[in-house]
Amino acid sequence: MGNASCIFFACVDQASVGVMERWGRFERLAEPGLHCFNPLAGEWLAGLLSTRIRSLEVRIETKTKDNVFVQLLCSIQYRVIKENADDAFYELQNPKEQIQAFVFDVVRALVPRMTLDELFEQKGEVAKAVSEELEKVMGAYGYSIEHILMVDIIPDASVRKAMNEINAAQRLQLANVYKGEAEKVLQIKKAEGDAEAKYLGGVGVARQRQAITDGLRENILNFSHTVEGASAKEVMDLIMITQYFDTIKDLGNSSKNTTVFIPHGPGHVRDISDQIRNGLMEASSARVHGE
Structure with missing residues (x-):
C-alpha cells in the first residue's frame, strides 16, 4: 500500500481508493482526485488500495480417489470492493496468502473424492466449489472473487505415459475392428460378385447352347425342305x-x-x-x- 500525501493535499489515482484517518482512526474513503486535509487536526492519508482486477495463480498438489498424485493450476481473479475498501485495508495483512490457504483447503477436501477421470470431466465443478467458498469468506474482508479458472491438471509423468498407452491401445483395437469389418464386407461383396458372375456365365452358356440347338434345327428343316430326299x-x-x-x-x-x-x-x-x-x-x- 502506497502513501501519496503532502502537507495539506493528497492525490488519489484513478482506479484507486484512499483511506483517510483522523488521529489514527478510520475517517472516510477518498475517491480518485485531489483531496485536502489538515494534518494539524490529525487528518492524513493512511494508504491507497487499487480497485483493479488482480490475478493469483495457485499450484496445488493433491491425490485423487484412485491414488494418483496430481498438480492443479488454479487462476483466481479478484478485486477490492470499492465500498468496503476499509475492511480490505484493515482486516487482511496479506490477502494473497489468505486466498491461497482457502483454495488449498477446498481443493484438498474435494479432489480426493474423485477419480482421475472424474477430475478431468468435472474440473468446472471444482472451480465452482472454490469460487463459492472464496466469495463467502473473502466477501467479509472487502474482496470480490471475479473468476476462478482451473487452468491445468497435471498428473504424474508415469501416469500420463500409462494413460497415453491405454489410449493408443484402445485406438489400435478400434482400428483393427474397423479393418476386420472392412475385410469382411470386401469378402462378402467379392463372393457375391463371383456368384453373380457364375450365374450369368451359366445363363450365357445355356442361351448359347439353346441358340446352337435352334440354329441346327432350323438348318436341318431348311435343308430338308430345299433338297428333296435328304x-x-x-x-x-x-x-x-x-x-x-x-x-x-x-x-x-x-x-x-x-x-x-x-x-x-x-x-x-x-x-x-x-x-x-x-x-x-x-x-x-x-x-x-x-x-
Whole structure:
C-alpha cells in the first residue's frame, strides 16, 4: 500500500481508493482526485488500495480417489470492493496468502473424492466449489472473487505415459475392428460378385447352347425342305462335318495353341453326330412327357 500525501493535499489515482484517518482512526474513503486535509487536526492519508482486477495463480498438489498424485493450476481473479475498501485495508495483512490457504483447503477436501477421470470431466465443478467458498469468506474482508479458472491438471509423468498407452491401445483395437469389418464386407461383396458372375456365365452358356440347338434345327428343316430326299440324319452329319473342319481350321490359325491330338476320321464325326442326335431326341421326348 502506497502513501501519496503532502502537507495539506493528497492525490488519489484513478482506479484507486484512499483511506483517510483522523488521529489514527478510520475517517472516510477518498475517491480518485485531489483531496485536502489538515494534518494539524490529525487528518492524513493512511494508504491507497487499487480497485483493479488482480490475478493469483495457485499450484496445488493433491491425490485423487484412485491414488494418483496430481498438480492443479488454479487462476483466481479478484478485486477490492470499492465500498468496503476499509475492511480490505484493515482486516487482511496479506490477502494473497489468505486466498491461497482457502483454495488449498477446498481443493484438498474435494479432489480426493474423485477419480482421475472424474477430475478431468468435472474440473468446472471444482472451480465452482472454490469460487463459492472464496466469495463467502473473502466477501467479509472487502474482496470480490471475479473468476476462478482451473487452468491445468497435471498428473504424474508415469501416469500420463500409462494413460497415453491405454489410449493408443484402445485406438489400435478400434482400428483393427474397423479393418476386420472392412475385410469382411470386401469378402462378402467379392463372393457375391463371383456368384453373380457364375450365374450369368451359366445363363450365357445355356442361351448359347439353346441358340446352337435352334440354329441346327432350323438348318436341318431348311435343308430338308430345299433338297428333296435328304433325311434329317444326313443333314446332321453334313453339319457336323462342316463344324469339324471349321474347328480344325481355327486350331490351325491360332498361334497360342500347342500340339493337339484329335480324332479326324469320318467315323469319329459320325459318332459325334449320333451322340448329339440322341441327346436332342431324348430332350424332345422328355419335353413331350412333361407336357
